[in-house]
């Protein structure tokens with residue numbers, strides 16, 4: 001039984017004052033790398049994201065879920081989990097919508113126009129500001145990881161090929177006889193995920209020893225989580241943790257997941273390969289990986305990237 005007294009995820013403060021090249025920069029980079037290697041994730045406290053933006057974002061998404069199902073279903077995509085996810089088996093509490101290339105204003109505008117043909121500028125501006133600010137956090141983490149592994153020369157090309165999907169989810173309160181499972185246990189299939197939410201907790205992350213860790217949210221905290229492609233890129237140094245959502249209490253949970261992935265082939269830098277760390281993954285592309293997972297959904301639940309592109 002999972003209880004509130006479970007141990008918590010490690011936390012790293014990513015404050016605006018942090019300057020590259022200083023000793024606090026170096027020690028923060030090391031903390032980020034250690035947390036990703038040991039847990040596959042950490043809680044980032046990021047003060048460039050204001051409490052005001054948190055409040056606005058949480059406020060604008062709630063009415064979106066009150067729209068009729070047929071309006072939400074206009075958010076369609078050829079890719080799995082990229083468009084509207086209608087509540088049903090095996091996750092009846094979850095409902096989500098997705099915005100591809102979410103840092104581009106044009107895409108947020110098209111999404112907004114689909115749902116509100118009579119305009120909703122406040123939604124559009126807030127979600128665009130959200131995606132931009134959180135993508136900067138993702139880029140900061142990437143910079144720290146690339147620097148710490150001594151592969152910063154690949155950073156710019158990595159960032160230039162990065163694309164972001166923003167998924168906004170609502171988990172309703174379970175009915176009296178329903179299970180409290182919000183999202184089934186899985187590992188993420190994209191490079192890195194940045195999670196944020198309202199004050200209703202529920203995310204649980206499994207350690208390598210099989211223990212579940214919880215996370216207490218705050219308006220400026222984000223869970224930064226590695227997906228399987230990041231594990232492969234790092235030649236198996238970075239962990240991609242199993243995680244799930246278990247609902248507690250009597251309030252709906254709203255969450256934002258910014259998924260980053262690469263438009264180009266993902267290649268393990270040669271600097272991360274040596275006698276002690278022989279190459280474990282062939283270069284691969286995200287679309288091929290996604291097809292591999294969707295051909296057989298049982299592959300979604302556990303870390304199977306080795307079956308797709310292991311050496």
Ligand SMILES: O=C(O)CCC(=O)C(=O)O
Nearest residue numbers: 183188195203245255257
């Ligand atoms: O809602 C959350 O906090 C987690 C969502 C999640 O794990 C996912 O969308 O991949």
Ligand SMILES: [Fe+2]
Nearest residue numbers: 186187188243
């Ligand atoms: Fe996930």
